[in-house]
Structures are given as structure tokens and as C-alpha cells.
Amino acid sequence: xxxVPLVLGPLKLDGAVVKRSGFRWLCVxxxxxxxxxxxxxxxxxxxxxxxxxxxxxAFSQEKADFQAVLVLQADGVINISPESSRGGFLDQLAQYxxxxxxxxxxxxxxxxxxxxxxxxxxxxxFGAGRRVTEVAEIRAGLxxxxxxxxxxxxxEGDRVERTLLSLGACETTxxxxxxxxxYMEMLNAxxxxxxxxxxxxxxxxxxxxxxxxxVRRTPEQFAEIAADMTRSLSNGSQPLSPNDWLLxxxxxxxxxxxxxxxxxxVLTRHSIQQVTGPDAVVMSLVAEPIRIFRHRRLGYSxxxxxxxxxxxxxxxIEWLNTHFESVMRDAExxxxxxxxxxxxxxxxxxxxxxxxxxxxxxxxENVVNYAAFDLPMGETLRSVHCKEKNLMLHDLAxxxxxxxxxxxxxxxxxxxxxxxxxxxxxxxxxxxxARAEILRCIDERIATTSRKVAVR
Amino acid sequence: MILSxxxxxxxxxxxxxxxxxxxxxxxxxIISGGKLLDLQVDLSLxxxxxxxxxxxxxxxxxxxxxxxxxxxxxxxxLGIGTQLALFSTQADESxxxxxxxxxxxxxxxxxxxxxxxx
Numbered sequence: 001x002x003x004v005p006l007v008l009g010p011l012k013l014d015g016a017v018v019k020r021s022g023f024r025w026l027c028v029x030x031x032x033x034x035x036x037x038x039x040x041x042x043x044x045x046x047x048x049x050x051x052x053x054x055x056x057x058a059f060s061q062e063k064a065d066f067q068a069v070l071v072l073q074a075d076g077v078i079n080i081s082p083e084s085s086r087g088g089f090l091d092q093l094a095q096y097x098x099x100x101x102x103x104x105x106x107x108x109x110x111x112x113x114x115x116x117x118x119x120x121x122x123x124x125x126f127g128a129g130r131r132v133t134e135v136a137e138i139r140a141g142l143x144x145x146x147x148x149x150x151x152x153x154x155x156e157g158d159r160v161e162r163t164l165l166s167l168g169a170c171e172t173t174x175x176x177x178x179x180x181x182x183y184m185e186m187l188n189a190x191x192x193x194x195x196x197x198x199x200x201x202x203x204x205x206x207x208x209x210x211x212x213x214x215v216r217r218t219p220e221q222f223a224e225i226a227a228d229m230t231r232s233l234s235n236g237s238q239p240l241s242p243n244d245w246l247l248x249x250x251x252x253x254x255x256x257x258x259x260x261x262x263x264x265x266v267l268t269r270h271s272i273q274q275v276t277g278p279d280a281v282v283m284s285l286v287a288e289p290i291r292i293f294r295h296r297r298l299g300y301s302x303x304x305x306x307x308x309x310x311x312x313x314x315x316x317i318e319w320l321n322t323h324f325e326s327v328m329r330d331a332e333x334x335x336x337x338x339x340x341x342x343x344x345x346x347x348x349x350x351x352x353x354x355x356x357x358x359x360x361x362x363x364x365e366n367v368v369n370y371a372a373f374d375l376p377m378g379e380t381l382r383s384v385h386c387k388e389k390n391l392m393l394h395d396l397a398x399x400x401x402x403x404x405x406x407x408x409x410x411x412x413x414x415x416x417x418x419x420x421x422x423x424x425x426x427x428x429x430x431x432x433x434a435r436a437e438i439l440r441c442i443d444e445r446i447a448t449t450s451r452k453v454a455v456r
Numbered sequence: 457m458i459l460s461x462x463x464x465x466x467x468x469x470x471x472x473x474x475x476x477x478x479x480x481x482x483x484x485x486i487i488s489g490g491k492l493l494d495l496q497v498d499l500s501l502x503x504x505x506x507x508x509x510x511x512x513x514x515x516x517x518x519x520x521x522x523x524x525x526x527x528x529x530x531x532x533x534l535g536i537g538t539q540l541a542l543f544s545t546q547a548d549e550s551x552x553x554x555x556x557x558x559x560x561x562x563x564x565x566x567x568x569x570x571x572x573x574x
Contacts, residue, residue: 306510362565364467364565365562367562369516371489371490371516373516373566379567380567382564382566421467
């Protein structure tokens, strides 16, 4: 057996000193751990040496929730060094230790042949969360917090090869983040260094129409929306509750951003890299409800889960009722929104769209006669509605180069009642298959693109 | 023959449901395939996670019967097994006898837009 020190390894960044907190362990001393398992993490701080006192620009929006994770490269038993952690706040605050490549946080005992000669025993992964508000301080664990964007990437190699953006709905969020919300399943399954970015759906659902408007919205248009929202909410007949202020702020913040076009930076062991946009984006039919809301004067759209009405006070409901109209969308309207979004993005980048379809069978149904359901049946029966939406994706795929992730078929294989009981929230095995399918589609797409380039 | 309809358990987490609409009036003849009523199941009453809490279901008939008496009110949470209505296979049968069996029905998940401003 070999005993391999768990050293931090190199991490260099021009213009910054990399600092860190103590390590929080995800295993206990003496535990047998597996390759691909995250075993310890720390918070990371970047001290700007060119402009002392200023946040390092590349990660300034994520400086409070920026973490480094050590992921095992081989099976083995972990022994934890007492030097790795001083506990309490010192394992959360990133200013007290400098990242020293030779620092040992513990020891891995593994088979002699488990690691190639000279290989690091751990893989370095970074995670970063951009808080909805800086006061949402939730340092409870790995990538915890209320974030309007969270992401993770593998920091080994010279560069991150791919960026996958997932626009959230319940099922995509849970699938992309994985069992422990750390993105590890997705990162481990990719055979190239990858970044995974997630925009959650709290509160604005990233349906195609909303995302398209985000892409096209100018700063001037946003300023008009912000001024109108401030004026309208202040002039309503009902006083705004603290919760309504919060919800209005979340709406406004989401309307200001554009997930598909906002750049980010990734830090690897040897360099920093700007990512101008995603290579692939995952969307979902679950995020395409029948009804969205359109502002009567300014024309922008809001899309949110209708159960959110319960969280709204009278002032917020009055604002929506007075200033927005309901827009009902059938499958064809959703297809047109997707088309417009894809065509808009084709002008800007080479991003590939992957769209999850929906489970279209309802296990509890036992319809033997369709006379009881009004025409058009797609507006009455959920199963028919879902089938129409799924078929629409095939029409879309005939017009545009998209990948369909067939949740309907995957769930049918596993069994709907046990593995997707409510039609939305995926079980672990279904998530595993969907993740594998997403990566397979991206590989296939990138290989096809490379072949086309080579032929030219 | 007198038949009854009790609130079925439509999904595993369901404990109650509300009748939102009953289509035929008491005394009506309903043919096989006819729609009887729509239910709303609100899972937020049973589980802590609130997404998606509301689902809607239609009960339709698989046999020809007369709707004789509606026993359950609209818009109130009713427990699983609550007797919802009595039916008969002949128009004028006495309801003074115990139902012989449950009505044969089919249940489908339907789309329904709740008025958000109510």
C-alpha cells in the first residue's frame, strides 16, 4: 500500500494572493473513500495585490461564497491532519491562511497502482455562488446559500474546456447539482475539465420568452422597468410588506441579468480564464407553463410558479393584477418562443440547446372514454398536453439543431409511480440517466462540429 | 341498484381533496363516458415542499347511471373515502337501501388555471 500526502498543490493567480480558510471535512478520520468523492473543502479569498482593499475583479460578485473542494482521484483511506482545521469561524473565513502548494491536510492510504506516478491524489474543484443579496450569508456547507447563480468547475489542466449552463426548474436544478448539491456527479462524469453553471428559478422562471427578453433587454429598457416598478408599487393602495419588498427585489434583479450572455471567470491551478458564454444550455419544458404575465405598458414578461402567489402580499398581487395581463400559451406558442431564442443566440454564439421533455403519462389515469374531456384535449387533459409539448420539441428539432433529453422515455423505463411520482421531481436514477444523456449529447454535438470544421 | 362514489386516493401523498364543480344536476342521467366532477388536490396540505402543490382531476363515468343525491359540499377539504354521491341504475329506485357497490369511474389529470387574483 502507498501512503500519499494530501497536499493542496499549485494555485497561482497573477495580481492576487490566494488565501483560504481551514478545511471542513466531508469524511471522518480513517474512512475508506472512493475516487470522485469530495473529501474536504475550504473557503477561498483572493487578495488583490495591485489594488489593495479592493475585491479581485474576476470573482468580486462571488467573493463571499467561493470555495475550493478536494476530490479524491483514487480509492483509499483518509487520515486527517489536525493542522487542516482550527474549527469554528476559522474554517469559514478565508483571510487567515495562505494557499501553500505543499501544505498537507492529511494522508491517503491506497493501493500502490491506484495513482499513476507523480499524480496528485486529489482533483481541485472550485465552487462559487453569487448571492441574491450580500446579507444572505449561509456558510453552512459546500455551496450553500441563496444564490442567483452558482457554479462549479474542475481546476486541473490548463483550461476549462466546456461550460454547461442550466436554466433552472425543479428537475434541472436537482439533476445538475446532484445528490449533495455540489455538482460532483456532473463534473466527475465529464471526461474533459468542465464548468457547470446553474441559474435557479427563484423567483423568475427562465422560460424561453423570459430568457429571450433578458438577452435583448438594453440597460435603458431595464432602467424604465425599474422606475416603473418602483413607482407602481409605491403608488398602490396597499402597503408593501417586508416580504413584498423582497420579492420585488428578486424580480428586479433577475430582470436585470441575462444568463445566456453574461460572462464569468474560472480559476485553474495555473491561470485565470474568461468564459464569454456557455457552450451548451439546458432548458426544460417544465419551465414552460401555460400562463405567463406580460406588462401592459412596457411589454416585458414575468413567469413564475403560480403557487408563489401564496407568498405574495396584497400589494404585490395588486401590482400584478393592475399592470400585467395573462398570456396563455399552447405548444405552438412555446415553439415560437424557443425558435426566436435559438435564432437570437445563433447571431451571437455557437451555443447548443438541450431541452428536457416531460413525463407524458399519468400513472393514476384510467381513461377508457374521452367523451368527458372538452376539445381541444391538449387544453384539458394533462397527459395530452404533455404529449403535444413533447411532439413540439421534435418539430423544433427538425428546424433547429437542438438535443432533446427524453425524460419521458427514461422515466417510462424506470417506472413513473416510483421514480417520478409527481411528474416533475426526478429520482436519483432518473437524474443519473438524464445527466449521462446530457453529456453524451454535448460530446456528440462537439464531435460533429469539429468534423464540420475539419471538412471545411 | 344503488351505487355510491367515495373520494378515491388519487396519489400517494394525497389526504384530502376539494370538489370544484359537479357537472350534472341531481336527477340527471349520465351515460358511460360522461363527466361527473372535477377535484383539486392540494399537496401543500400534506407535504412540506410546495412544488407543485395543486393538481386537478376529473372523474368520469364508466357506466350509465342516474345521479340521485350529492352528499358532499363544493370547495371544502374532504378526506379520502368520504362519500360524495349516490347513484342508481333506475331513475326511481329508493335510496333507503345501502349501496351495493362503488360506481365504476375513470380518473384523469386535467389542466386547470386557477384565477390568480382570487
